Amino acid sequence: MEKPYRVGVRMPKIRSKGSIIDNGMSQADKKARKLSLEALEAALEAAEPQKALKSRITLDGSALRVGLREFDLKKLTGIYVVGGGKASGKMAETLESILGSQISRGIVNVPRNSGPYRTRAIKINEAGHPIPDISGMEGAREMLDVLSHLKESDLVLCLVSGGGSSLMPLPRGEVTLDDKQWITDALLRSGAPINEINTVRKHISGLKGGWLAKTAFPATIINLILSDVVGDPLEFIASGPTVPDSTTFSDAIRVLKLHGLWRKTPPAVKNLLLMGEKGLVPETPKENDEAFGNAYNVLVGNNRVSTSGAYANLQDAGLNCILLTSSVEGEARHVGTVLGSIAVEVENSGHPLPRPCGIVVGGETTVAVSGSGKGGRNQEIVLSSAMRIHGIEGVAVASFNTDGIDGPTNAAGAVADGKTLARSEKQGMNAKGFLAQNDSYNFFSRLGDLIFTGPTGTNVNDVSVIVLTT
Amino acid sequence: MEKPYRVGVRMPKIRSKGSIIDNGMSQADKKARKLSLEALEAALEAAEPQKALKSRITLDGSALRVGLREFDLKKLTGIYVVGGGKASGKMAETLESILGSQISRGIVNVPRNSGPYRTRAIKINEAGHPIPDISGMEGAREMLDVLSHLKESDLVLCLVSGGGSSLMPLPRGEVTLDDKQWITDALLRSGAPINEINTVRKHISGLKGGWLAKTAFPATIINLILSDVVGDPLEFIASGPTVPDSTTFSDAIRVLKLHGLWRKTPPAVKNLLLMGEKGLVPETPKENDEAFGNAYNVLVGNNRVSTSGAYANLQDAGLNCILLTSSVEGEARHVGTVLGSIAVEVENSGHPLPRPCGIVVGGETTVAVSGSGKGGRNQEIVLSSAMRIHGIEGVAVASFNTDGIDGPTNAAGAVADGKTLARSEKQGMNAKGFLAQNDSYNFFSRLGDLIFTGPTGTNVNDVSVIVLTT
Secondary structure (H helix, E strand, O other), rough: OOOOOEEOOOOOOOOOHHHOOOHHHHHHHHHHHHHHHHHHHHHHHHHHHHHHHOOOOEOOOOOEOOEEEEEEHHHHHHEEEEOOOOOHHHHHHHHHHHHHHHHEEEEEEEEEOOOOOOOOOEEEEEEEEOOOOHHHHHHHHHHHHOOOOOOOOOEEEEEEEEOOOHHHOOOOOOOHHHHHHHHHHHHOOOOOOHHHHHHHHHHHOOOOOOOHHHOOOOEEEEEEEEOOOOOOOOHHHOOOOOOOOOOOHHHHHHHHHHOOOOOOOHHHHHHHHHHHEEEEEOOOOOOOHHHHHHHHEEEEOOOOHHHHHHHHHHHHOOEEEEEEEEEEEEHHHHHHHHHHHHHHHHHHOOOOOOOOOEEEEEOOOEEOOOOOOOOOOOHHHHHHHHHHOOOOOOEEEEEOOOOOOOOOOOOOOEEOOOHHHHHHHOOOOOOOHHHHOOOHHHHHHHOOEEEEEOOOOOOOOOOEEEEOOO | OOOOOEEEOOOOEOOOOHHOOOOOEEEHHOOOOOOOHHHHHHHHHHHHHHHHHHOOEEEEEEEEOOOEEEEEHHHHHEEEEEEEEEOOOHHHHHHHHHHHHHOOEEEEEEEEEOOOOOOOOOOEEEEEOOOOOOOHHHHHHHHHHHHHOOOOOOOEEEEHHHOOOHOOEEEEEOOOOHHHHHHHHHHHHHOOOHHHHHHHHHHHEEOOOOHHHHHHHEEEEEEEEEEEOOOOOOHHHHHHOOOOOOOHHHHHHHHHHHOOOOOOOHHHHHHHHHHHHHHOOOOOOOOOOOHHHHHHEEEEEHHHHHHHHHHHHHOOOOEEEEEEEEEEEEEEEHHHHHHHHHHHHHHHHHOOOOOOOEEEEEEOOOOOOOOOOOOOOHHHHHHHHHHOOHHHHHEEEEEEEEOOOOOOOOEEEEEEEEEEEHHHHHHHOHHHHHOOOOOOHHHHHHHOOEEOOOHHHHHHHOOOEEEEEO
């Protein structure tokens, strides 16, 4: 079997491509592939927590700048670090490299086995993901302990990234981790939209829905967010620990009833929500709460930062470029067909851009699984694109998940060109059949066209590029 | 109920928009709507058979130019006109307005009740569509009669457009219309791809698969094509009456066996195919046939001509523009989501274009119907876009079928803006539910946002535009 491509910031660039390039590829095809993979590397580099964070935090003498705010270290009585998420370990490392011994105390929850991370002042606490566990809960409780006795002259830096919600579970009152998990699962299965799910989650949590900011008050808290949610809605990223909650206990009860779950709801959850409705336990902090006067949210990275990295890379390579969107949604295979259709138009009419050109798209698509194969949304985007660009000379489509894991596979994505379909047919594969079976992984695996990065330590969703050379 | 928009080349522009504009729309919203509808009008105008044909045929003294070829009228012994399709009536009218009494004889098949068309030399023969009928068959036979005794100095102009395949049925040998219809239906139901369906069709037809050109030989035949197939594959448009056939009787038998239809195939069809395989009846004309040395295909219009019309219109209005593709395919609602995602990006980052801007997309999407509602692919594109652009100021998405009929409805398409969702909620409608039910028609009907053109007499598929104003 042929060796797959590797896209990796610190790895040799595009390893193993030599094993494939004799497979009927023209010089133009090879060039298009190379450019598309280099663009993805640039996308990954731009999404690196280190780079993202360093652009938002600087220390100059005793002047500490975080986002748009400036602090005088001499006037701060303490700097505390909390947070959780897939990228929060790397964010913590970076923060320490900037602030060093200025950090008074810190703890961040990271996915088990994602490290090691080199930190001294900030404790790295491994926790369960995507299924929350006791360790995550203990870490979350420690965070609240750290924040609960601060002064106005203290500064809290919160490091939040994708997965933060499951990594920082803190059931409120008598509610257990199991109860919380049951509620989340039941709501997901019921097809409830994310804002309704979050309405319930926030009301059974001691950290989400603004509680973290409330606890830190009167200290200043700055939430440094690496966003993995399309459109970056602050309330949804890690369920908004530093953002006012606009929903109520009554809303949470209504959601559970609406989806026919109220009768099956665990007693501890029911009790908490009913007591809350009667005003016997405090509501989540609302917009007029004084705590939010001292709470700030700074977006350190998101999909646009990453797609812009790919865009800049292609421009530097001398291509005509557009960044089509960093908010793409929709079923992966249809998004792939649209991308392929754009390449077809470039070939036929020079629209939307004349060759040589690159088109960059980012966001998060979905896959409605109906087959029994193995694959991911990026691999499906590339497979359906491959069917559309079939026969075009000097074209490549590459797509990957910036976290390095596309669907339940060990690949980050895949790459294809105008001869991919012909090559697959030579190997007795029917692209349409593989797509129907959601078996994009095996399709690209056999062609040696999977992209591997390993876990990247960041997550700003997916980036796709189409390149057409001259 | 509010009156719907009307987009029509010869109708007052955007009628009835006054009835809607008080519904919470800002000046920017109104402007975006107006620009998007005007762009669709320009798209329709560019796709008009009259305009399309006139740009390809000119008569200057005795010099007749058709596409790239030039003929001296004095040297031609006769000009004959044949053809069929949804736009072929208007094409015939236009041709007569150019050539008048120079036309020796002609007959074109048009859909029943699509006229009237003002012609004298060219006989307009109404026929069944989409179900072929006897009248269509008689017309097709007359065409072959007209062409079967021509001289080298004769010129044949063939007017082909969408629907031509059903409008010019000519079963070969003992095969009946019913047999042909049964075969087409059975192959469609079996999920056979279009090239396999055409392989069989061509081998049981006396006109398709190159036979028309073969019959006209030694005269010169020029096929003037208004294409309704994405990518304009000449072999697929009206099953290629003037294009060499690359498939064989054996291929046709193989296709029927492959899809488990051979045993049920009508005896007359079986006989014909088996006799053909044994060489007892002639194969369809192949590439090396001398007839194709005298046969030319001229594309007079297609989706790109139409989308380019919209593009030019938006540019003239001072907008930044891209024509993204004229070959879009995919499930309508996901294509709509992608279009909406591009508008979101313009709003958030000024990519791919800064405001004011217009994005044009053409092609033919599909709808996998699962609900019991009423709608069409363009209406679904607009509905899913509306959900994505919700809340954006000064944006409009409009999409329509250039033939004036979107799905099984009397509307051509629909238009939406950033407040469409809010307005629909006020009326107690849930956009997501309407989309799930494939009920886009009733959704837009209640908002007064359907686009009506009536039958346009042309067909180059769908055109969508997004406009964002300043």
